[in-house]
Amino acid sequence: MSEPSAAIRVRSLRKAYGEHEAVRGLDFDVMPGEVFGLLGPNGAGKTTTVEILEGYRERDAGDVEVLGADPWQAGTAHRERIGVVLQHSQLPPLLTVREVHSMFAGYYERPRDVGEVIELVGLAEKAESQVKTLSGGQKRRLDLGIALIGDPELVFLDEPTTGFDPTARRSAWELVRSLRSLGKTIVLTTHYLDEAQQLADRVAVIREGQLVRIGTPQELIGVAPEVEVRYREDGRDVVLTTSEPTRLLAELTSAAVADGRELEGLEVRRPTLEDVYLGLVDEEAVE
């Protein structure tokens, strides 16, 4: 049993579309105030899982609780408490940024101040511009502003930076961090590893609808003890992996010094989440 205080509780969740089993028995908890990342390749079942949590899809089996309610049965009072950024959804292109915020603010009993939210998501200069004139990154920030307008406790972000250039991605990350500092619980799906590593307190790696591993980014990296040592010799790349990098380096360097050679391009790499993740995904693929 999970602690009753979990913001989200998922047990043995299953969902199939016809023959295709998109989610095959997921279990996880999301604690209040944490940024929880659902990480996996395209088609892993991330969006299906999130849409079940948002109340868009009915599960086939398992238990799901979001803020103490079954999202499929929950009514308008429940929706006062959640904010949603969908992967694909266009807001009315001919309304201004301010008008769209006011429109959605009208749906909530206790909305946040429209001007404040526009400021928060960095669209103050665009407040009077029509939605259709916004860049891709600005539209995503508008989506986020709309998700925050009802002052939700829990925010779902489905691939919030897909298609962003690196600068836009960094500023979106800053925004998610500022949400976290406001005490929001955030569920984030992404297929970008660096994004999960940068933002998430805990990451669930899923593949083919199943949980492969769950933990903090550090824990996931810690799972793989191997360190990579690379250098170039006779024009070839040499890559050695070891669990005892100190000894390996000492051997390599003392041999090189004794021969009066230079180890060209010597590099010691700790694994990133990406290496771990690809390892996990490959492992599964072999089975």
Added chain:
Amino acid sequence: MSSSTAEGHSARGAGSRGGLARSLALLGHEVRMQQVLFWRNRESAVFVFVFPPMLFLLLGSVYSDTIDGERAVNVLLIGMLGYGCANTALAGLAISLVVRRESGMLKRLRATPLPAWTYLSAVVLSTLVVFLLQMAVTILLGFLLFDADAPVTWVGLVLVLLVGVAAFAGMGFGVASLIRSDEGASAVVNLIVLPMAFLSGSFGSTNDYPEVLQKIAEVLPLTYLLRLTNAAYLHGEYLTSDLTAVAVLVAWGLGGYLVAAKRFAWQPRER
């Protein structure tokens, strides 16, 4: 599947505070937003709002004399009120719903506390506002330019057209539920509305039409809306004078709502 989302969301009422007052405030807010969205979109505002009065101007300039024993301008005015009703409530409503569904806008709205019935009621009410304005403009043009006669009963006329808007809005919801993509939406909808208007006699007498076409017209809802509008406008009769016509019109409207109840989706038809 996606079509059953509405049930999943509507389990509880309109929020904890102030019940009815809150519901009405939400409805008012959404009708206002629907109006802003409608008028902001110039292309669709022209198509839905301007097109019927414009056709009236053209036809009114061409026909003088009489049509089926009545002054031509009166008959054309009545025809355009009927066509305007179908064009606004069926065509306009269906196209905008499909576009909003396929863009993900409707799906996004389902994540807010706005109840489904509030949204759909606001769509119908906003359509009604647009149509009543259009009706006023068309009649005013008739008075000013063609010396059209005033309706014998204003109340009877408005009642007929209210039933018309409700019925054609039902067909609009039904058609929107059946159209799969936003690209084809306006083509499909016009393929329904324009021939129907022609066959039902919106653009003039159907007495010289081949018998086959006249037979087809006998099952079309617009035929019966025009019959009722005609009776109110020219003869001062109320809905109760022709219950058969009311029944056919209502049956078409209910059919539309039933299709929508089964097939209406809030999410894009991507799968």
